Amino acid sequence: MKPADLIGAAGATSIQQRLSTLTSEDGVARYLLDRLTGEQVAAITAALLATSGVAAQLKIAIPRALVDGHGLPDAVVTDDRTVAVRNAECEKPALLMANTDDDQGESLQDVTLIGAKQLTEDVAPWVEAASTGLGLPEGQLAAWRAALAGLNAADDWTLHQVSHFVALTRQRVAEESKPVQEALGWALPALRLPRDSGYFVGIKDKDLDQPRRWRKLFDKLISDRKPLMAKMRSNRQTIDADELQGQFEQSKEDIAAIAHGPIEVFIAAPPGWGDAAQALAEFEWEADNVLLLFSGIKLKKTTLAEDTINFFEFDFAGPAQRCRRGVS
Structure with missing residues (x-):
């Protein structure tokens, strides 16, 4: 089962649960798939289309530019802006839309946002x-x-x-x-x-x-452990390549030989999560003794100003990237 299949199933279930609580007095319920990728939106839409009974309750109008190439039928895609779709008359109890970079959900009124947080909390x-x-x-x-x-x-x-x-x-x-x-x-x-x-x-x-x-x-x-994979100490100090190399030389014989090459690449790579960190993360921390690469790493004395800079560089670089349409 692919990640997209899971997103589709979880998203479709979330929307079905919302539909099940609607009453005739509620008026048209408007849902917006918020800041998701085209693949993610297409997966959820496809799962909904395959679910019995949903078509009678839910009108789907997804921006064509967002899901082009993902095989959705023309009946559920639109060339209109999301604002226009939201304000158009809807003959069904609920309407499902999605936003693009120039159609942001926060500009729409009386719309229930369904983004990464809403999809993962259940x-x-x-x-x-x-x-x-x-x-x-x-x-x-x-x-x-x-x-x-x-x-x-x-x-x-x-x-x-x-x-x-x-x-x-x-x-x-x-x-x-x-x-x-x-x-x-x-x-x-x-x-x-x-x-x-x-x-x-x-x-x-x-x-x-x-x-x-x-x-x-x-x-x-x-x-x-998460800071270590970005070549950071627990207080967000950068771990120098020379320090890692020295630690590796001391513990090399006790680390699984198959991990030696990826460790060398990791040591040479710049700080932060990247391909080298991903490759190293796929070895067992304890069974392959990858932990020994970091076991002798000690904290360095720093000033308050340096600690503040390290904190913001590590803790706020990631979330800025995570805001980009549900990707890592």
């Missing part, structure tokens, strides 16, 4: 779609839902990241018959975190369905 549709055909017991499904709830509480994630994380989790369960806890650790590179299949395995059975327990573990990953 975790049940994601697990329902991703678990199809896997035959998982309810305990594993409950753990999966709790994990995604904890993930969402721990940080803001793009739709791209969440969909890939869920898709990789499913892949590991489907292809290797791994339990959900192990599959979730294996899928961590989708979140720009290093793979660690054993990270969640220690959760006690009584805590598996508790989002708070999962959030604590995700919080620790984000604070302790």
Whole structure:
């Protein structure tokens, strides 16, 4: 199952749930797929078109320029601006639109925005779609839902990241018959975190369905390991290549040989998340001993001004990019 399929299923379910609460006194409900990519909008639209009963309740008018080339029928695409579509008469109980770069949702009145946050905050549709055909017991499904709830509480994630994380989790369960806890650790590179299949395995059975327990573990990953993959210390100081190279030379014999080449590339790469960090993240943090590359890295003394600069460079560079239409 591809990430786009999961986005389509989750988005369609979210809209169906909203449609189910409408009454004749509500007037026309107007929904806007907000700041999503053309692929994401097309996936949701296609899933809705394949759902029985939706056509009678929902008029769909998606900008042609946004979804051109994605195979949607002409009946659900339009050349009109979103503002014009919103103000036009609608003969059905609800209207679904999408915005483009020059048709922003905040300029429209009486419209319910459905963006990445709204699509990911309800975790049940994601697990329902991703678990199809896997035959998982309810305990594993409950753990999966709790994990995604904890993930969402721990940080803001793009739709791209969440969909890939869920898709990789499913892949590991489907292809290797791994339990959900192990599959979730294996899928961590989708979140720009290093793979660690054993990270969640220690959760006690009584805590598996508790989002708070999962959030604590995700919080620790984000604070302790995410900066390292961007070549940053926990206080956002940059880790110099020479320091990493020295650490690598000291621990090289204990790190899986297959990871040596990607580590050299990572050391030579500039700070920040990129292809080199992605490649390194796909090795096991503990099983391949990638953690040894960072185990001797120490904090440096800095001034308050330097700490402030480091904080803003690390914490606010990412979100600016995440605002770009639901991509990572």
